[in-house]
Amino acid sequence: MKKIDDKQFKVTKPIHLKEIPTTFNLEADTEKIEKKLGKIRKKLAIVQDTMYAHGKYAVLVCLQGMDTAGKDSLIREVFKDLNARGVVVHSFKVPTSLELKHDYLWRHYIALPARGKFGVFNRTHYENVLVTRVHPEYILDENLPNVTSLEDVNDAFWDKRFEQINNFEKHIAENGTVIFKFYLHLSKEEQKNRLLRRLEKKNKNWKFSPGDLKERELWGTYQTCYQDAINRTSKPHAPWFTIPSDDKPTARYLVANIIYKTLKQYKDIKEPELDDKVKANLELYKNQLENE
Template identity: 45%
Template sequence: MSKTTTPSLDRFISPFRVDGAERFHLKSHKTSAKGGIDKEEGEAIIEQNRKRLSDFQDKLYAQDRWSLLLIFQGMDASGKDSAIKSIFEGVNPQGCEVTSFKQPTSKELDHDFMWRSFLALPERGRIGIFNRSYYEECLVTRVHPELLKAEKLPPRLVTKNIWRERFEDISAFERYLTRNGTVVLKFFLNVSKEEQRQRFLDRLDQPAKNWKFSMNDISERTRWQRYQAVYQEIVRHTSTSFAPWYVVPADHKWFARVVIGSAIMAALESLDLRYPRADPASLKEFKAVRKALEAEAKGRKKA
């Protein structure tokens, strides 16, 4: 397979990119799309993207100017964990960190809804991965209003406009991040209800996967339509040119990884990452050090 370039990967990126330019309808995005390729071709692209990601991550870390924030959202069993594990296989863990946001602690509930996300943002030169994110505070809290009450907001601030206000706050926050050198990419793993059912059965059938199963997953499944409607609202109101959403077909895990990996590659390639060049004074010092090291080796031979 020849060297993959961004133009050849664009067919796995553009159809799934949502940047607010057009009105978004979730039903218009097929969960079973495969981009006109088969699994074997997909696996080859995934492997090539892994190799390029490792190279880009090394330059990102060395340059120490940009950072990358990747946000993964999706229904239970949509494949977030396995996608992260697959795409970042072989990447230096020193420059990459995954944060999984669970139910807020009492300390976190005593802060604003984005506070814990601030603490987990990637440093310059690093890749930060949010497995679920601050978007949960516009999702789960909307499906389960009792959770919003636990956030202890002053009652007069909890109005019918609260969700639109949170969308505005999130978009302002993401613009702030991009203006300060953090590239923000957001992935919604769009899985069908039938595929989720099959994956739940797989978890029940395989003892090694039993730990992944929770009765709460079944309870949330009964609210499927509500979650889909809220996700549509989230993507519709927080898709921007500076922090786009990628609505990733997730029924075929291998194709989801093709789309996600390709979008990450395109973003990193656009940064023109390079290893820092040494200044003239340092180069002069390097020559002196090399000369001394070579002389040391000659001295050992004579001895």
């Protein structure tokens, strides 16, 4: 199986999505890729157990991508071997009436993972500079003090919002959250194939919405907005990774591999030492239990 350099997926300078491939050849068949993923899952589970005992870092995994990019299945396949209590998944839909009464980052703040846990955002705070940028009329629903018409949703508005998102991520990173941001890079042709499968397979019909086709018509606009968002917000403490996603097993393996390799670089993540007094009396405690 091909050796991977994670740096080739990490965004460290301005990118052009049209120049980035949506496929990646691991030089292995699906069975071998899934087997390798299974091994990484088990390693991630051990890391998460250690992180829980250590209690000083949280992990936030942010997944973004066009419809059908494979976010749901990736979450299922990458994290299913971790302790269920150690992973919390949040899927952010259209803001509720309660959420709209708060600032747009509020619902993301309260969903952040506790130290020792993994939090997975299926769609993220970036929806607030993606969907809302494609459909700026949605901003009016936020009832903001200085926004009374679409004319107020201008370049200065988006500049400020990107600044706020960067500050949000810097704040949580400085307080112990390890941030991963993955853009599942899908081709328009593959999206078409996946939408057709939703229509052709009865057990997949529920996933289809006519709105998917309306959003597909805006593909180019979304690509421009994604590119701008990635370029403005990929930072050393909160990097973006563009993941070729036309093949789902490959995308899952790449994401799991990047998370595992990055976390292994944190040499201070280790299980806490027992108190000296407790450690000195382990045999005593053992004998006490055995002689009950």
